[in-house]
Amino acid sequence: MRLLSLCLTLALCLAAAPAQAQTDTPPLDYARTIRESEMVFIPYMGMNRGPIFYTQYAQVATDSVATVGGMRRLFVNLHPTAHTLNLYNGFISRHGITDARLLPTFPAAGCQPTQAIIDLLPGIPASYKPKAVGGNYPLVCGISVHFLPADEAMVRAHIAANPVITLRVNVPLCAPSSPLLNVPGINQVLVTNGALQSQPTGGVTGNSWDVLFESAKLAQTNPSLFVTTDPQVGWETYVKSFTLDLAAQTATMTPAVAGSSSAICTPAPLALEHG
Known part of the structure; x- marks a missing residue:
């Protein structure tokens, strides 16, 4: 009864939370990860498109412009060295990659x-002290720096x-x-027993409570479908494939997710560091 007990606990937690958002994008296919030249590419399932992450960055300062109070401002952005060293184009060409950017x-x-x-500039008003600014792919982030015109050479140095x-x-x-969970196979079993309904678009929908409890029961009676030695782990991965709205009692899985396997994640965080 462990899974059913956990299912009820999860349901009660979700009932107090807003519906989960989900985009119609296939899961990442970690088995096809490519690491090369300070770049890490992970394609989506069944595609050569996916995000590229960069592990090394260079500071690049922009030209300065005049701002209020006679001060000037420039931005310093973190550029991936794979771009500043012209490694990016060769990487995506060699591997046939479409960058999700x-x-x-x-x-x-x-x-x-x-x-x-x-x-460096103690006399600058607090509201004009250097501060972080958002990135714009492939620039991961940057800072803005205000200064008096006479200090520009010192700042740039x-x-x-x-x-x-x-x-x-x-x-x-x-x-x-990371092992792969056969999401389409589990969906088919739940469609057969009536907990899910197939949609013309390729997605699946069902009553959220039925999906939670029937999938938990399936993990107990047919644990091999959930891959890992502890089927609870696979079951949790499966449940997270849905957009669940317990208030409306709906469970929805998009076509892209419903048609793809999903990794039962063995965490391997990628550290991005500079400075």
Whole structure:
């Protein structure tokens, strides 16, 4: 009864949370991960398209422009060295890659100006101190720096000689050896027993409570479908493939997800660091 008990606990937790969002994108195929030249490419299941993550970055300062109060401003952005060293085009050409052009998501604290660049100009008003700015693929993030015109040479010399951005981000990836869960196979069993209904688009839908309990029962009676020695792990991966709305009592799986296997993740976070 362990899975059914867990199922009820999970359902009660989800009941207090908003419906999960889900995009119509296949899961990542970690088994086909390619690591080369400071780049990590992970395709989507059944595709050669997917995100590329970069492990090394270079600081690149923009031209300065005039701002308020007679000050000037420039931006320092973190460019992947795979781009600054012209490695990117050869990489995607050799492997037939279509880049999804996605930036990793991370909390604001993951990218910040160094204390040294903040302290470099002590007379600058607090609201104009160096601060982090968002990225624009492939630039992962950057900082804005305000200064008086007379200080521009000093600021640029400091940027050229020192890290001025601290990047500390862990991208939550899975190991290439992570076992695969046969999501379409499980769906078919639940369609047969009536817990799910196939949609013309290729997705599946059902009553959220039926899906939770029937899939939990299936993990108990046919654990081999859930791959791992502990079927609870595979079952949790399966349930996360749905958009669940317990208030509306709906469970929906998009066509892209319903038609693909999904990794039972062995965590292998990718560290992105600079400074």
